[in-house]
Amino acid sequence: VGEDEHCSESGQSTPLDWDFSIRLSAELYPHDRVLRACYSMAERASFWLDKQEGNIVVHCRAKDRGASRSALQNELLDALIDHSLRQAIEAQTTGIREVLVRTALAEARSP
Amino acid sequence: MQLADTQAPERRPIFEEASKFEGARPYRLLPFRFTRLPGSERLLLVSEVGEHIFLPRPELEALVAGRLGPEHPAFLDLEAKQFLTKTDDSAAVRLLAAKYRTRKSFLRGGPSLHIFVVTLRCDHSCAYCQVSRQISTKHEFDMSDAVARAAVDRLFEAPAPVLTVEFQGGEPLLNFERIKSITDDVSEPAAATRRSVRFTIVSTLHHLDEEMLRFFKHHNFHISTSLDGPAWLHDRNRPAPGGAAAARTLEGVRRVRDALGHEAVAALTTITRESLAHPEAIVDAYVESGFSSIFLRPMSPYGFAVRSARRTAYRMNDFVEFYRRALDHILRLARTGVAIQEAYASILLTHILTPFPTGYVDLRSPAGAGLGALVYNYEGGVYASDEARMLAEMGDDTFRLGDVRQRYAELMSSPAMAVLMNAGVAESLPGCADCAFLPFCGGDPIHTYGQQGDPVGHRAKSDHCRRHTGLFQLLFDYLADGDPETLRILTSWATPWSQAPMSLQ
Numbered sequence: 001v002g003e004d005e006h007c008s009e010s011g012q013s014t015p016l017d018w019d020f021s022i023r024l025s026a027e028l029y030p031h032d033r034v035l036r037a038c039y040s041m042a043e044r045a046s047f048w049l050d051k052q053e054g055n056i057v058v059h060c061r062a063k064d065r066g067a068s069r070s071a072l073q074n075e076l077l078d079a080l081i082d083h084s085l086r087q088a089i090e091a092q093t094t095g096i097r098e099v100l101v102r103t104a105l106a107e108a109r110s111p
Numbered sequence: 112m113q114l115a116d117t118q119a120p121e122r123r124p125i126f127e128e129a130s131k132f133e134g135a136r137p138y139r140l141l142p143f144r145f146t147r148l149p150g151s152e153r154l155l156l157v158s159e160v161g162e163h164i165f166l167p168r169p170e171l172e173a174l175v176a177g178r179l180g181p182e183h184p185a186f187l188d189l190e191a192k193q194f195l196t197k198t199d200d201s202a203a204v205r206l207l208a209a210k211y212r213t214r215k216s217f218l219r220g221g222p223s224l225h226i227f228v229v230t231l232r233c234d235h236s237c238a239y240c241q242v243s244r245q246i247s248t249k250h251e252f253d254m255s256d257a258v259a260r261a262a263v264d265r266l267f268e269a270p271a272p273v274l275t276v277e278f279q280g281g282e283p284l285l286n287f288e289r290i291k292s293i294t295d296d297v298s299e300p301a302a303a304t305r306r307s308v309r310f311t312i313v314s315t316l317h318h319l320d321e322e323m324l325r326f327f328k329h330h331n332f333h334i335s336t337s338l339d340g341p342a343w344l345h346d347r348n349r350p351a352p353g354g355a356a357a358a359r360t361l362e363g364v365r366r367v368r369d370a371l372g373h374e375a376v377a378a379l380t381t382i383t384r385e386s387l388a389h390p391e392a393i394v395d396a397y398v399e400s401g402f403s404s405i406f407l408r409p410m411s412p413y414g415f416a417v418r419s420a421r422r423t424a425y426r427m428n429d430f431v432e433f434y435r436r437a438l439d440h441i442l443r444l445a446r447t448g449v450a451i452q453e454a455y456a457s458i459l460l461t462h463i464l465t466p467f468p469t470g471y472v473d474l475r476s477p478a479g480a481g482l483g484a485l486v487y488n489y490e491g492g493v494y495a496s497d498e499a500r501m502l503a504e505m506g507d508d509t510f511r512l513g514d515v516r517q518r519y520a521e522l523m524s525s526p527a528m529a530v531l532m533n534a535g536v537a538e539s540l541p542g543c544a545d546c547a548f549l550p551f552c553g554g555d556p557i558h559t560y561g562q563q564g565d566p567v568g569h570r571a572k573s574d575h576c577r578r579h580t581g582l583f584q585l586l587f588d589y590l591a592d593g594d595p596e597t598l599r600i601l602t603s604w605a606t607p608w609s610q611a612p613m614s615l616q
């Protein structure tokens with residue numbers, strides 16, 4: 001994403017100057033997982049999410065203005081990969097988790 | 112704006128769809144979470160019921176993709192700890208459910224910790240005091256007999272078979288007559304209904320006399336006091352009339368040990384900004400005073416601590432660094448045969464290394480406030496926790512369940528409990544739901560509300576989250592490192608000793 005491209009599809013400007021932006025395939029990185037990755041880094045950075053031609057664009061700005069931009073980029077990419085992996089785990093185990101909790105709490109009702 | 116990174120690194124799917132492997136997988140995954148540990152090549156995997164294993168990243172990806180072969184060295188461990196199953200789901204779920212039920216067994220029986228605030232009077236003037244103390248001659252801040260009797264009635268309406276009755280203040284010994292009447296009113300019906308009761312008191316011990324000691328011995332009290340480290344630091348943190356606060360507390364400790372036994376008294380340390388530079392000296396002061404345990408507690412954002420925050424507050428990251436140094440020192444001492452442990456690490460390690468919950472009500476999901484503990488204030492208010500009472504003293508009644516004259520069922524179905532239930536299940540909280548430490552931790556909606564004005568809050572702004580993430584990372588660093596002597600020491604701390612309900616105030 002170039003410097004002149006931090007506008008949303010609707011043409012509204014984003015509210016800050018961003019340190020960097022990345023464009024993600026919405027097919028590979030579901031919106032929910034991108035949000036979770038951004039949430040996990042919210043202590044260190046501010047984010048603005050946008051949509052462009054079917055992609056999710058993540059704009060990022062470090063809260064500590066002295067922070068390393070490359071370290072922040074690496075952290076965001078790691079977080080995105082981690083949350084994608086978590087999604088793969090959840091997809092295989094969500095049903096079991098629900099049965100597990102229901103079974104355990106049903107047992108807890110018995111004497 | 113500086114430029115922009117470009118596209119995401121890869122176009123192809125990172126992890127194949129689960130359906131692609133149906134029928135071909137040699138195993139099925141069971142629920143777990145994972146996290147990176149700073150400075151480690153290996154990831155920490157934690158199962159839904161709290162089993163853990165360390166695994167390099169490629170092996171985790173192979174595990175999730177169904178490609179980890181049974182010949183892999185970690186495969187048997189993953190199977191034994193139920194990260195995967197080769198057998199049918201129903202057997203695995205039954206076994207996991209039994210473990211889950213054990214880990215959540217604190218849910219049975221309702222509130223078992225009942226805190227009686229018998230007076231707000233106190234003669235100390237600690238800058239970090241969480242309570243709205245009153246001067247020691249204002250008897251209108253004492254709990255009346257009528258309030259005490261109604262509170263005891265509520266206590267027996269709660270169904271818990273094991274009860275802890277904790278006396279707090281102010282300085283509770285300034286209203287010793289009320290402590291006596293409540294203890295007597297609880298002891299007899301408890302015996303008649305075959306309920307087990309443990310009595311505890313949180314006191315400076317400055318007002319201790321022989322009659323009190325005889326009473327405490329008769330009822331097998333456990334005594335908790337505050338000692339902030341070396342005398343110079345304690346006396347600065349906890350000014351008392353006549354000075355020498357540390358010496359007078361230590362004299363009280365000696366008398367309790369003589370009368371009730373050495374282990375009948377424990378102490379906790381509130382860490383002030385001034386304490387941060389002296390972790391080793393604080394631990395050494397505990398060793399010199401004959402304590403086998405120290406509890407390092409950060410300041411809480413309540414009561415007088417709010418007013419003095421500008422000169423006493425510090426960042427939670429500074430506390431975690433302080434804690435790391437203190438724990439390093441404790442482990443060094445332990446390796447030389449000095450028997451001292453850190454009480455909070457002991458609780459966390461019990462959560463990590465055993466299948467059991469502890470009696471510690473502030474680290475549970477659903478939250479222990481209200482479900483695990485009730486606080487009866489001197490004036491008759493019933494609160495979900497001590498922090499809820501402190502908020503009320505600051506003018507915010509959000510977590511006031513009601514009055515001691517209301518029935519238990521009414522208190523437990525109060526709007527305040529509804530707020531706690533909505534915000535107190537960590538499994539459904541943003542950030543917590545993805546956290547690998549979740550099975551050992553818990554949300555703290557009242558603390559979060561006190562800090563952020565919202566019981567759910569944002570993890571990025573949460574001191575509760577910063578503190579516990581930092582502490583869990585530290586402990587797992589030790590466990591991952593695998594030094595046999597360190598593991599022996601930490602494992603010895605992880606015992607179900609702490610299953611009796613407690614507040615660690």
